[in-house]
Amino acid sequence: MDSPPEIQAVYEAHDLTKVYHMGEVSVHALRGVDIHLYEKELIVLLGHSGSGKSTLLNILGGLDIPSSGEVFYRGNRMSDFSESELTRYRREHVGFVFQFYNLIPSLTARENVALVTEIANDPMKPEDALALVDLDERMDHFPSQMSGGEQQRVAIARAIAKQPDVLLCDEPTGALDLETGIMVLEAIDNVNRELGTTTAVITHNSVISDMAHRVIRLRDGQIESIVENEEVKPADQLNW
Amino acid sequence: MRALERKMIRDLLHMKGQAVAIASVIACGLAVFVGAQSTLWSLKSARDAYYERNRFSHVFSSLKRAPNPVAERALEIPGVRRVDDRIVKGVTLDVPGLTEPATAKLISYPDRGEPTLNEIHLLVGRHADPLRTGEVVAEEAFATEHGFRPGDTVDAVMNGRLQTLTIVGICLSPEYITTIQGGSLWPDDRRFAIFWMPRRQMEAAFEMEGAFNDLALSIVPGANEAEVVRRVDRLLAPYGGLGAIGRDLHLSHRFVSDELKQLQTMSVIPPSIFLGVAAFLLNVALRRLLTLQREQIAALKAFGYSSREISVHYVSLVGLIIAAGSLVGCLLGTWMGRSMTEMYAEFYRFPTTLFHVDYRVLFAGCALTFSAGCIGVLAAVRSAVRIQPAEAMRPEPPPNYEPSLIERLGWHRILPQAPRMILRELTRRPAKAIMTTLGIAFACAILIVGNFGKDAVDFLIDFQFGLQERQDASISFYEAVPARAISSMRHIEGIEAIESFRAVPARIRFSQFSRQTSLQGLGPKRELFRLLNTDGEEVDLPPDGLVLSAALARILHLEVGDRVRIEVLEGERVVREAPVVGLVDDFAGTSAYMDIRALNRLLREPPVISGAWISIREGAEESVFRELKETPVVAGVTLQRIAVEGFMDSFAENLLRMRLFNVTFACVIAIGVVYNSARVALSERGRELATLRVIGFTRGEVSTILLGELAFLTALAIPAGFAIGYGLCRFISTALETELYRIPLVLNPPTFAFAALVVVGATILSSLLVRRGIDHLDMVAVLKSRE
Known part of the structure; x- marks a missing residue:
């Protein structure tokens, strides 16, 4: 795949495979994936459920290890990372947003964000991060007192508060209605534009792909196509 | 306060019921340890200082x-x-x-x-x-x-x-x-x-x-x-x-x-059981907590928390529970130790105030508790943080259910739905079922151990004074008197029966072993003082040779048929030899017995006696004693039974205090284990049970499924607890054996009944508490959250 020479690859992955053993069943989640992610770009990983997109994202984020193949983060081979280097990598460079938010139920919004800023190098203040996602009013609420969209925005605040190099979002709108989904996507879009954070968004909703620089389609654990968008739409102008 | 610490405190508050149960069990275990150990050290140091000074x-x-x-x-x-x-x-x-x-x-x-x-x-x-x-x-x-x-x-x-x-x-x-x-x-x-x-x-x-x-x-x-x-x-x-x-x-x-030796035993065995159960509970509760927090752990890892930080987080959580339990345990133990030491001070007289808390004991106790708890916890934490975060975030694969053995045998047709579900749950995770059963069984066993002392002492008193020594008093003479002296006593008004005996201090020697004891010559008619085996059978006294207390035979390393040297320690101090012709397996002492005529013959003396056992007609005691007091040859009258009764009165009171400690603690453990098991079951199966509610099961039916399992396991645990309790008592009775006493392994039916009753009571109480949780199952939340 060609790329403009002045832009450096944040991630380079070669021939990734992943096999899960769930109970008595073996699942081939990835079957030889090659992929590059570049500085400051926003990509959308598109595919049906079971296409391997979450697995790919988890491997890039250091949450999972491939069965075979190699991933480089800024030229460093990730399989060479020790357990503590992997932890530091996640702590300093990666922000995650999950489909089911994964907030700690016993902590308030502010505390959920603080959980991350307390261990990061150069974090924003939790309050600032929550303001970025328009939640400064609900900072002291517990997850159980917030709507799904609010919870997901807390999760985004939590992910960006550490000012990560990359933001990895796994179906961030999957559990949300349209309106809140748009709010969440706007938040992600803002982070990409204003902070220049390299962002990967997983979705099975092809509408969302209009906001990406590039769209990568996966099917059965393989890359089906990679499309570069001529025109990148802001999140609020997506055609639903 | 850091966010992670806040999370710890809120998690702790969330599981407060279980935390209190676990902390209570730890507190009891530690209290028994600290109480017994500090009593032991207080007595030991008081004795040693006294001896020295x-x-x-x-x-x-x-x-x-x-x-x-x-x-x-x-x-x-x-x-x-x-x-x-x-x-x-x-x-x-x-x-x-x-x-x-x-x-x-x-x-x-x-x-x-x-x-x-x-x-x-x-x-x-x-x-x-x-x-x-x-x-x-x-x-x-x-x-x-x-x-x-x-x-x-x-x-x-x-x-x-x-x-x-x-x-x-x-x-x-x-x-x-x-x-x-x-x-x-x-x-x-x-x-x-x-x-x-x-x-x-x-x-x-x-x-x-x-x-x-x-x-x-x-x-x-x-x-x-x-x-x-x-x-x-x-x-x-x-x-x-x-x-x-x-x-x-x-x-x-x-x-x-x-x-002190017995106290040493008692300061080790029950606390070990208590602490073992506490560690077990911690392990179960924490494993469950970690399973429930599987996704949270994964998220923490995703944010860049290291496995070590996460382990520290959970170990601190447990540490707080242990610390609270330890604090209460130390205070309770100190109080208990003081109370026990006061009790000992009634029997053992030392010049100085005895009780002091040895900080090393407290430290050792806490260290023991923390290590017991942490060992259990670390294993659970390690396995939880080792999973890749991505894997942990996926729901666990659906549990692998199979038809249970009973179903495969085709008996399930007679079983309704609820028991069938219970049965499958049990067969699916037999290890968990076994652990829960074992936990409850141990609680039951501890209750049995708690009452063992009383049963044993009751039996000993009955045996010793109901069967073996049935005299009302024993009379000793200043020196050996002719056997016919007894006939004048026989006429004292109020004496119903009299049996004479000859007793000489002697050293009995066999190869390099020797022991000083009293060699007793008994008459042919032995109704007031009988020679009995531990099973209550009368032991024969052959016309010649010695019958030794089995404990004495062990000390001398001899068997029936061996010949011993008898060095008489009074009078002419004659030295004789005699064969050992029998052993009496008794509970107390290290005596040697002979037929009185054989003993007289052995000592080459005329028929003489050293004293007599008498039984007195009821109400005639005073006149008999007055008469005896004026009989010149009488050196003393021992009313062993009355003495023992007096001794037992105060002893029983103290025994009651000890039992109260043990039984209270055992009850706490029983409730702790059962309640925890029920809580764990509820949180593990909350989804499933809520789903059942959604599809139309009543609260009662849902409760039956959850609590039925608990009831079933309790029913299994009680006989297992009886067996374990019996084994522990056997172990304790061996460990407590001294040269003076052998503790009989006697457990009365009420002891078993009491243990079973407490365990059943604990189950019912826990069920009621957990039942409240079932009533509050959030059906909507279940349907909304991810599978």
């Missing part, structure tokens, strides 16, 4: 009579440090308000200054004046029993003359931390006194000028005690030495040492 001697020997210079010669024995020669005499007392005669041991005390050994500790009053006749210092137990104060008097028959003794002081002695008479198993403070009298007065009263009849020695550290004993025996043999003994055979010392 009052120069308790190491070797003791009685003799008939030796001139004073012989004592000087004892000093020349290598290893001997100090020697104290004394006059010790037994006298009969006429105590105001006591119909039966009492006996007293009179011990001489230097006219001036302190004795070189076995110094007394004066509590009130003063030392006796050597220039005044009849002044004595009395041991506290007897004085307290009769309310004697300095200035009170008591009449004594000394060397055949009646003399009034004036108590001028009350004291304690390291030789009599407990006042047990030779041949007795219980202290009888009402009828047995110890008096100290100035040497000069003793010499005059017993015609012992320039002589002594008792020798105490102390030895230098590292000296060979056995060798000293041998040499003392050789030195005193010409003077009627009765055989020297070391501290190990000294009655008071041995009693206290045995007690």
